[in-house]
Amino acid sequence: MNKESVGIVETQYYDINEPITLDSGKTLEKVTVAYETYGELNKEKTNAILICHALTGDAHAAGWHEGDRKPGWWEIVIGPGKALDTEKFFIICSNVLGGCKGTTGPSSINPETGKQYGLDFPVITIRDMVKVQKKLVDSFGISQLYAIIGGSMGGMQVLDWMVTYPAMMKKAVPIATTGLSSPQQIAFNEVGRQAIFSDPNWNNGNYYETGKIPENGLSLARMIAHITYLSDESMDIKFGRDLQDKEEISYDFSIDFQVESYLKHQGETFVKRFDANSYLFITKAVDLFDLSVNDSLIDGLKEVECKTEVISVDSDWLYPTEQSTELVTALNVNNVEVSFSEIKSNYGHDAFLLERGQLNHILSKFLSSSTVEDLMMEKIATIKADADVQDAAKLMLDKHVTHIPVVTDENKLIGIVTSWDLSKSIATNSNQLIDIMTTTVKYCHADDTIEEIARQMRKFDISCLPVVDEDMAVLGLITTDQISNLLG
Ligand SMILES: CC(=O)SCCNC(=O)CCNC(=O)[C@H](O)C(C)(C)COP(=O)(O)OP(=O)(O)OC[C@H]1O[C@@H](n2cnc3c(N)ncnc32)[C@H](O)[C@@H]1OP(=O)(O)O
Ligand SMILES: N[C@@H](CCO)C(=O)O
Numbered sequence: 001m002n003k004e005s006v007g008i009v010e011t012q013y014y015d016i017n018e019p020i021t022l023d024s025g026k027t028l029e030k031v032t033v034a035y036e037t038y039g040e041l042n043k044e045k046t047n048a049i050l051i052c053h054a055l056t057g058d059a060h061a062a063g064w065h066e067g068d069r070k071p072g073w074w075e076i077v078i079g080p081g082k083a084l085d086t087e088k089f090f091i092i093c094s095n096v097l098g099g100c101k102g103t104t105g106p107s108s109i110n111p112e113t114g115k116q117y118g119l120d121f122p123v124i125t126i127r128d129m130v131k132v133q134k135k136l137v138d139s140f141g142i143s144q145l146y147a148i149i150g151g152s153m154g155g156m157q158v159l160d161w162m163v164t165y166p167a168m169m170k171k172a173v174p175i176a177t178t179g180l181s182s183p184q185q186i187a188f189n190e191v192g193r194q195a196i197f198s199d200p201n202w203n204n205g206n207y208y209e210t211g212k213i214p215e216n217g218l219s220l221a222r223m224i225a226h227i228t229y230l231s232d233e234s235m236d237i238k239f240g241r242d243l244q245d246k247e248e249i250s251y252d253f254s255i256d257f258q259v260e261s262y263l264k265h266q267g268e269t270f271v272k273r274f275d276a277n278s279y280l281f282i283t284k285a286v287d288l289f290d291l292s293v294n295d296s297l298i299d300g301l302k303e304v305e306c307k308t309e310v311i312s313v314d315s316d317w318l319y320p321t322e323q324s325t326e327l328v329t330a331l332n333v334n335n336v337e338v339s340f341s342e343i344k345s346n347y348g349h350d351a352f353l354l355e356r357g358q359l360n361h362i363l364s365k366f367l368s369s370s371t372v373e374d375l376m377m378e379k380i381a382t383i384k385a386d387a388d389v390q391d392a393a394k395l396m397l398d399k400h401v402t403h404i405p406v407v408t409d410e411n412k413l414i415g416i417v418t419s420w421d422l423s424k425s426i427a428t429n430s431n432q433l434i435d436i437m438t439t440t441v442k443y444c445h446a447d448d449t450i451e452e453i454a455r456q457m458r459k460f461d462i463s464c465l466p467v468v469d470e471d472m473a474v475l476g477l478i479t480t481d482q483i484s485n486l487l488g
Contacts, residue, residue: 034102052150192221219267231348
């Protein structure tokens with residue numbers, strides 16, 4: 001285990017205690033979500049980052065499960081000192097709805113029958129996966145994520161979050177992905193599904209009790225898909241035309257080339273870790289993904305509010321760079337603050353799982369906070385000047401805060417009341433907020449730099465500043481604790 005790792009971790013489980021209505025109109029009465037977290041959630045709950053996994057990933061993004069020979073799938077970027085620095089951020093990653101690694105999916109028990117769902121599991125969409133993730137995020141009491149990040153199908157979830165819950169994140173990073181699945185992407189998924197359907201062991205999805213799983217079909221599906229995750233160049237570098245365990249070609253249909261052996265290995269290891277029915281449902285969700293409205297991604301992304309970094313891979317022919325630049329264009333047209341990076345790699349699509357240096361560089365640059373807007377708490381408690389001191393005290397206890405901006409009916413800042421002011425009220429025996437609140441209140445703007453306001457806060461020895469717009473309307477609060485937490 002290397003010293004930048006989060007170390008030994010365990011998957012946890014969250015039961016959603018209400019039915020989930022899906023895009024199809026069907027309902028899942030009971031959903032369990034498998035998830036892992038790394039790092040600490042700060043007391044303002046402003047440092048959470050949600051990681052969304054790709055097609056066959058799971059909640060185990062970083063660290064080690066006891067006894068495993070490999071760490072989580074994104075160990076290269078998650079951990080102390082890495083881009084997703086667990087000394088600053090609270091990282092959450094959950095297994096998707098429909099998966100087979102702890103979250104409810106076709107291999108889970110259907111409460112209505114007491115048997116595995118199989119094909120009785122409803123068809124799900126990326127939005128349904130996101131809906132389930134939102135319930136998990138809500139369960140932590142997080143009202144806004146600092147960022148949401150994911151590659152491939154994980155990038156689709158990121159984009160869906162940006163559209164469905166636009167105020168739920170400050171920053172988003174969709175990687176090696178698309179706003180809608182192309183015919184070629186659907187075609188590869190369909191070939192994989194047909195491989196599973198054609199395996200007699202698949203038995204219309206009823207194989208859990210027969211003990212005979214559709215290994216051949218699932219393995220073939222993975223071999224086909226795996227080719228699309230590589231590039232011609234990387235295959236050439238890895239294998240060339242080298243022979244596997246033989247000096248000469250054998251003129252039969254046994255394995256001659258290393259690449260054949262490699263693909264066989266990829267297929268064989270995959271069937272040990274993945275459920276064939278999950279593969280059907282999740283690839284279907286990918287195929288159905290389409291954020292365009294009236295055939296337009298510009299219309300589809302018009303609700304997006306957060307700062308976005310779109311990342312592609314130059315050798316990715318499955319989710320080519322053009323699909324990322326289409327996203328960038330659509331976000332630009334919608335006045336979203338968007339930046340774009342193309343990873344230079346010969347790995348192909350899977351580069352988003354492998355290119356440690358470039359990913360750490362791009363992600364840490366994008367995630368580092370430079371303006372008040374990046375760090376401030378939104379959706380904060382405010383109070384009117386005609387309230388009494390007891391109302392303010394109750395609000396502070398309820399919301400676990402020590403500073404409340406005092407505002408007019410139009411939400412304009414006219415003062416601030418702090419826990420210190422409340423003690424003044426006892427000393428002076430005054431019950432009206434107006435008598436004890438501070439009216440010469442210092443404030444800042446969303447586009448002020450963190451350095452600038454940190455200097456101001458030090459100079460005036462204050463630990464909290466209201467953030468206002470040009471009309472003095474309150475937008476949020478920023479505290480010295482948040483600044484020191486997230487700047488490290
Ligand atoms: C969110 C997520 O995406 S999670 C899911 C990600 N994980 C996967 O997709 C798992 C399968 N995919 C892979 O292994 C991907 O290629 C990656 C990106 C994860 C890893 O890539 P790389 O480190 O370049 O590994 P590579 O593609 O060379 O595969 C190495 C494996 O092939 C095996 N292999 C290499 N050459 C041969 C060969 N000639 N014959 C047989 N097996 C071979 C290695 O022994 C190794 O096996 P192991 O994984 O069981 O240890
Ligand atoms: N190889 C990764 C990426 C696919 O997009 C996976 O299997 O999830």
